[in-house]
Amino acid sequence: KQEVTQIPAALSVPEGENLVLNCSFTDSAIYNLQWFRQDPGKGLTSLLLIQSSQREQTSGRLNASLDKSSGRSTLYIAASQPGDSATYLCAVHQAGTALIFGKGTTLSVSS
């Protein structure tokens, strides 16, 4: 059974710092991996999707990498801002089911 783990569970950084969020999964037979942002009590905003054949995707200050064989993905956030404060979830999509989520990393960026 697929398990998705995100480390750390919480992270506090000062504004301007570059940071890395980690996601690992136990079954490498995935179609794709998606990173989301969730503000408290709100919906999920898709940040980046990486297909299983891809190694990385970039959008603005965000860069996500995927190493399918080792079951790892990272989300790199450059020059963090207070507005980046939120919970970041990674999720994998595999056959027979929809997205399987990790429990998220709650990020707090102080000004």
Next chain:
Amino acid sequence: AAGVIQSPRHLIKEKRETATLKCYPIPRHDTVYWYQQGPGQDPQFLISFYEKMQSDKGSIPDRFSAQQFSDYHSELNMSSLELGDSALYFCASSLGAGYTDTQYFGPGTRLTVL
């Protein structure tokens, strides 16, 4: 750009009542997914539909049922509600079976069962 629409946004029900949640996917999207997110939990997949047919099934209780209609909107019907059903229910849509496509999530319906 148009997004996924869910209604109602908030719903309060008593135990043993029924509830119906509606989802309107992004125009031209033919796949709908339902997820349940309990307090402090990660979203859990319930069920999905592709071209009006059930495609995958997750941890959906037998008390729940869902369908996708000819206009691609979907409804999640929940009966004999329990306190533990209190959660945020998300609908997501994608174009195609979703294996390679981004799933776009709606704002969610917050269900409170008293």
